Amino acid sequence: MIKRLLSILTVSALLISCGGTEPMVEKPAPSIFEFYNTITSEGLKADLSVLAHDSLEGRETGKPGLDKAARYLAGRYKVMGLKPVGDNGSYFQEFDLDQTVFESVTYNVYDDNEYLIDGSTHSAEEIANFTTLIGGEQSLKGEAVFVGYGLQNEEVNQFTDDVAGKWLVLLYERGYSDFGALRSYIGEGKAVGAILIMGTDVESFTQQAERMQGEFNEGGGLSLSYLNEGNEEFSSAINRINPELAAKVLGFDTVEELDGMAEELKAAPAEFEAYDLPFVFEHSPKVEQRIVKSKNIVAFMEGSDPELKNEVVVLSSHYDHVGIGAPDSTGDTIYNGADDDGSGTVGVLHAAQAFSAAKAAGAGPKRSVLFLNVSGEEKGLLGSRYYSDHPIFEVENTVANLNVDMIGRRDFEHPDNPDYVYIIGGEIISSGLNDMLKQANEESVNIELSDRYNDLEDPNQFYRRSDHWNFGRLGIPFVFFFNGVHEDYHKASDEIEKIDFGALTKRTQLLFATTAMVANAAERPEVDNQVFIEKTQQQPR
Known part of the structure; x- marks a missing residue:
């Protein structure tokens, strides 16, 4: 009786076990491509x-x-x-940037007898007869050559090869003047820099100079410090000049006369030939060099x-x-x-x-x-x-x-x-x-x-x-x-x-x-x- 009961219980247990448990089936791993759907707008x-x-x-x-x-x-x-793979086991790859902070720039113009005919300083407190648009981190001084509108193409060349150590003075009109050629004469031709006459609207010049006052003491562009190490390359400047002073430098009494000359030159650009001006221009910045810290974020799988x-x-x-x-x-x-x-x-x-x-x-x-x-x-x-x-x-x-x-x-x-x-x-x-x-x-x-x-x-x-x-x-x-x-x-x-x-x-x-x-x-x-x-x-x- 006991043996029969044990047999019945054993069979019953096996039946319950087989009937109550799903067979073990290994599910395939999901595809990585399915997970793009986990990205949501929310x-x-x-x-x-x-x-x-x-x-x-x-x-x-x-x-x-x-x-x-x-x-x-x-x-x-x-x-x-995700694994941090940055500096010291962090998520940050840190690096230093150099920044030049302009405190002021003084501009002087001398005649060929070295007599000062104009001097002014641009800073947070005052405006000058020039503004610096690009570069200008170093002191610069040189004679000047007038190159018209700065045109250079197959038919017209208003530049001269004799530009080393000189300022290029030009009537600059965006989309018309050849800025690429200008940069080339500054870089490869070793010109000191450029002085742009950007129209004859004195108020426009003044407004820009006033806006730029807010940039002093605030820091300018940034550059990677490690690329600057041991770099003593010459730093040129591209400056804008007050139209009234530009007229005087080019031998006119008024901006209206300067405007007239500009129109004549534009009407016959091929007839123009560059010529030296009887003036020396000096650019003297007061700058502070700062180190700015920055970082990339790096996370790894x-x-x-x-x-x-x-x-x-x-x-x-x-x-x-x-x-x-x-x-x-x-x-x-x-x-x-x-x-x-x-x-x-x-x-x-x-x-x-x-x-x-x-x-x-x-x-x-x-x-x-x-x-x-x-x-x-x-x-x-x-x-x-x-x-x-x-x-x-x-x-x-x-x-x-x-x-x-x-x-x-x-x-x-x-x-x-x-x-x-x-x-x-x-x-x-x-x-x-x-x-x-x-x-x-x-x-x-x-x-x-x-x-x-x-x-x-x-x-x-x-x-x-x-x-x-x-x-x-x-x-x-x-x-x-x-x-x-x-x-x-x-x-x-x-x-x-x-x-x-x-x-x-x-x-x-x-x-x-x-x-x-x-x-x-x-x-x-x-x-x-x-x-x-x-x-x-x-x-x-």
């Missing part, structure tokens, strides 16, 4: 609301607002679990493939903007740069977040990925230049750069169509990278990939105008995602309220999908456009 808006807020004061390089943005980005990457993880795909954006500037019609002085490049920065941030989700689900990228937010783009691509000269991962192992700068708006060409993005790079440097981009687009958002600006001869030269260039110049294939220029470019009105979050979401999803495609490809994309290779050799930045 998430992008939440982060952009922070980066484009007035409290960051326009995120200008070297200012406290940019440091706030850097700390915020580092905190977000830390929450994602190691690839899953034991071999391919040694290769790196770099996603980049610039998180700086232009800071505080002239008030607009509403009185707003804070240039928040919601599109430029707040949109690209949150794009990189949310691509990183999608990769973190994919890796947590066992679908991480095979190659490693570096998420790079650079500073100093608005000052001359400084942060990306620093990274490319001080790469955390070897240039030889950097397989591609995907750069995003302004991806949250529509341009003048697409007022009713948000489903596009301009592609710059790709096929003009690497056909393989272009194929990966197109496949990623077809398998994800399937938006229009416009090649309108993707031309090495395009006059806008967008292929050199954002941070991808500092990778391209080293022979690294790149794709630059860009929504085109709009009416709020570099204005206080570039606000978050004008962002098209639907467009921003799709472009960010495409950024993720393209990165995943490159990171998981069997072969890395190669530079195969010989024209681009020659161009980078001819035009180093």
Whole structure:
């Protein structure tokens, strides 16, 4: 009886066990490409609301607002679990910038007997008969030569070869005078600098001089300190002269007479020949040199493939903007740069977040990925230049750069169509990278990939105008995602309220999908456009 009961219980237990438990089936790991759908408008808006807020004061390089943005980005990457690969185990790659601060500039004009005929000083307290438009960090003194409108072409040459050590005085009209030739005579011809007569409107000159008073003691342009070490190169100046003094220098009693001469010269430009002026011009600045600290943000995800993880795909954006500037019609002085490049920065941030989700689900990228937010783009691509000269991962192992700068708006060409993005790079440097981009687009958002600006001869030269260039110049294939220029470019009105979050979401999803495609490809994309290779050799930045 007991044996029979045990047998019944055993069989019953087996029946219950077999009937109550599903057979163990191993589920396949998800594909990395599925995770582009984790990028949402709501998430992008939440982060952009922070980066484009007035409290960051326009995120200008070297200012406290940019440091706030850097700390915020580092905190977000830390929450994602991405590895800090910056200085001392941080998310920051720090670097120094040189800045020249003008306290004043004194301008003197002497006749050929060295008698002072005019002297004036431009500073925060007073205006002078000159303003300095470009350069002018060193003391300069020299004789002068009048070169008309500064024209040089196949039919007309108003310059002279005898310009070394002299100032080039000219009637300057934007779009008519040859500024390129002018710079060439200053650089290669060793002229001291240029003195521009920009029309005969004295009030216009005075207004500009008064506006520029606010620039004294505030700091001017920035340059990378390591590039300036041991650099004793001559610094020229391009100055503007008060039309009344210009008339006197050219031998006229009034600006009306100067205006008449300008019209005659313009009517017969080929008849003009450059001639020396009986004056010496002196430019004497009082300057202070400052060191400005800045930093790039660097967050890293190691690839899953034991071999391919040694290769790196770099996603980049610039998180700086232009800071505080002239008030607009509403009185707003804070240039928040919601599109430029707040949109690209949150794009990189949310691509990183999608990769973190994919890796947590066992679908991480095979190659490693570096998420790079650079500073100093608005000052001359400084942060990306620093990274490319001080790469955390070897240039030889950097397989591609995907750069995003302004991806949250529509341009003048697409007022009713948000489903596009301009592609710059790709096929003009690497056909393989272009194929990966197109496949990623077809398998994800399937938006229009416009090649309108993707031309090495395009006059806008967008292929050199954002941070991808500092990778391209080293022979690294790149794709630059860009929504085109709009009416709020570099204005206080570039606000978050004008962002098209639907467009921003799709472009960010495409950024993720393209990165995943490159990171998981069997072969890395190669530079195969010989024209681009020659161009980078001819035009180093």
